[in-house]
Amino acid sequence: MIKNVHVLKTEAVVLRHNDWGEADRLLVLFTKEEGKQRAIAKGVRRLHSRKSGHLEPFTRVALVLAKGRDLWIVTQAEALDLFSQLGIDLIRTAHAAFVIELLDRFTPEDGENQVLYKLIIETLSRLEKEEILFHPLLYYEMRLLDLLGFRLQLINCVNCQSEITARDQYISYLDGGILCPDCGHGRSAAVPISMQALKYLRHFQRSSYKETLRARIAPPIQAEIEQLMEAYFTFLLERKLNSPSFIKEIRGFYKT
Numbered sequence: 001m002i003k004n005v006h007v008l009k010t011e012a013v014v015l016r017h018n019d020w021g022e023a024d025r026l027l028v029l030f031t032k033e034e035g036k037q038r039a040i041a042k043g044v045r046r047l048h049s050r051k052s053g054h055l056e057p058f059t060r061v062a063l064v065l066a067k068g069r070d071l072w073i074v075t076q077a078e079a080l081d082l083f084s085q086l087g088i089d090l091i092r093t094a095h096a097a098f099v100i101e102l103l104d105r106f107t108p109e110d111g112e113n114q115v116l117y118k119l120i121i122e123t124l125s126r127l128e129k130e131e132i133l134f135h136p137l138l139y140y141e142m143r144l145l146d147l148l149g150f151r152l153q154l155i156n157c158v159n160c161q162s163e164i165t166a167r168d169q170y171i172s173y174l175d176g177g178i179l180c181p182d183c184g185h186g187r188s189a190a191v192p193i194s195m196q197a198l199k200y201l202r203h204f205q206r207s208s209y210k211e212t213l214r215a216r217i218a219p220p221i222q223a224e225i226e227q228l229m230e231a232y233f234t235f236l237l238e239r240k241l242n243s244p245s246f247i248k249e250i251r252g253f254y255k256t
Helices: 090-106 114-129 134-148 195-206 219-237 243-255
Strands: 007-020 024-031 035-041 060-067 072-081 169-172 177-179 190-193
Touching: 007 035, 007 090, 007 114, 024 090, 024 114, 035 060, 072 114, 090 114, 090 134, 090 219, 090 243, 114 134, 134 195, 134 219, 169 195, 190 219, 195 219
Parallel strands: 035 072
Antiparallel strands: 007 024, 007 060, 024 035, 060 072, 169 177, 169 190
């Protein structure tokens, strides 16, 4: 990375873009050294723009940015990884959109986090290559929660601190973890969680990505975990995410 007051040379992932003026685009980027930044790509919507193919969502790109009055301006862009399968396969597109939306919603601008940058690159690569998408997605969710300071307490009851035994439990998003049946029963903020779902959440929280790939998770348990995780993110953000409904819609389309 090369940076001075007026120029920033860096690597980034394009999170999203919006049309800006007659021919420009406003980009939201997650850069390797400077975290989330906004930048203007001038003339990129013109038919013969050389930058347009390098600045699509999910793309990892090398950039040279010049400081404008209010925003960075893209002066050079070269795609390092297009993650092309994420744009071809709608199921993969929907999952990648979820990954990007989580990152975008949780991260403020101007917050360096190179570990998080590495995680997003690895996750997009895994979503492009893996046959089963549940594993890279859940691994990403658990690592993201760790990096952002929202790690779930899954070993002991968050209320009485007793060790969780092998039976169905409760989970409280307000309390940030598992409640034993005695503490969770009748508690308005607690929802049931099966022991199987809890077992896999623990496994993904403490294991390397390679180790998580050995897990064989039945579809009903996958569905339970997805619902629990979506509810936790909704609680943390105080609003619903858009991409989970897109994933459900695409899955329904392929089943018909």
